[in-house]
Amino acid sequence: MKTSTSPLKFNDKADFKKAVHKQRKSRKAALVAKEVQASAKIDAYRTDLSGGVISAIALSPIERKAYYDLYTSKAAEVLGIKKSVIDLYGGMKLCPYCQIDTHKDLDHFYPRSVFPELSISSQNLVPACSACNTTYKKTKWGNGNSRSFIHPYFDAVPDVQFLFCTVSLLPGKLYKISYWLKRDPLVSTSVFGLISRHFIELNLEVRYIAKASSEEVPKIARIIEGYASYDDRLRELSNFVNQQCVANLKNTWAHAFHQALSPHMGLICR
Template sequence: MRNLKAFSKTCIDFFDEVVSSKNDTINDPTYKYRISLLKPNVEKCYNVYNKNFKNKNLLITKSFGYTNPNKDDLKKLYSYRNSKIQELKKTVTTTHYNRIINTCQNCTINEAKTMDHLLPKEDFPEFSIHPQNLFPSCNVCNGHKSTNWVKNGHPLFLNLYLDPLPLDQYLFVDIKIDLRKKNIETNFKLDNNCGIDKVFFSIIESHYSKLDLLSRFSKNCNDTVSELKNTIKSSLEESISLNTIVNVIKRKCIKDRDHLGVNHWKIILTEKLIEEPKFFKLD
């Protein structure tokens, strides 16, 4: 899990670009005209969002309260396949190495094939295409989140544009290996033993809980376990000592943290596996 860089250009210009990319249809020949009538007020809403985003306080953002048909018109502006939305996704997921992060950073499991509305478009249709309100996500995370985002004045999820992720480890895993059954059981867990701010850690806990991440990590362990076993076996076949292999894997985990994040579940799992003597006895 890592932070992504937020859209940094003029947000209302992006709104205009998306609107320009739309076409009136035979069934709805006045759609773009209706949107043009809504724009002056939408721009005011954007100014409020921009200020709150800059101050890292989206929680105080109030919905304008659009009702149909205007609400539906604004929601209809969003389409994941829209060329401008795709350009936005590419912009925010391109690293300083000019490589694209195509994995959903909300979970670090699946491919990001949609956009999450940080403030849900059902409640905030005015921000359905606000570029700083759109975060690349997978369908699973979007399904878990739905329209939930705040409870009792506290955010339910991390905002990976605004919330700097801790450099301390808070994700851990316990493993149980049964040599007879050739089975590995994993139990991922969160632990604030490094003293991360309690309020922020509660948001981390909520994020992992609401998206069912700990269980999803365990369900997706097989590839990581198999790849690690194959790496070790192949290296041993080349007469490389086990001690050297383990040291190389440890160094790789350290380097992987630079681009995957300190608390990436695959790194946490890999490091735990190579600490377990039984793992090296598995076929």
């Protein structure tokens, strides 16, 4: 749960206009009919986002289909917009919504089924993993007055910890893991509300538990199995946990998990 701070270029309107006017005649006529309104919506994207209120422009069924289908156009201008988003996202391979899986899809932050006029806005296209895009987020976005998800480009997540993990050791070297949110006094209730909705809608607690259980718990077992003495096990595990706490930013599932693991290292190594 963090912003990607992707260095987007904000020439959406110019790219949009080029793409519209390169479409075949039958589609172009429907697109041009609402070009001014769609361009204004693109221009107001960040204002609408920060205000938490957004409404779709009025489109006839033919116009709606034209804007919806614009995203799947094979025109070089449309393909170029998609490529620019992926390229500008750079080396950040993890999905910015969950920080769990690699991104393989392009998600429409505001779904194109509701806001087809934003179907090729680079501000509205977010590289995302398939789970976030098609399983959890889908066509959800909010209720018209408040948003359900953190926008990876424009929402500045506070630089304080709000994601925490609890680890309990059970008999047989089993781990009981849970994730939870806690509001820091420096985080406003409205921002924390957005963080909470994002956490719930993307089912992040369950997904974080699965990730920690399937990846980090086996790593810990391999570390302690490699050393005969308690002191050696504790030293190696302590080094690993401390390294992971530093390497992973706060409010990521890995940082919270290893932070929670620290008090239990002595017991784990017995």
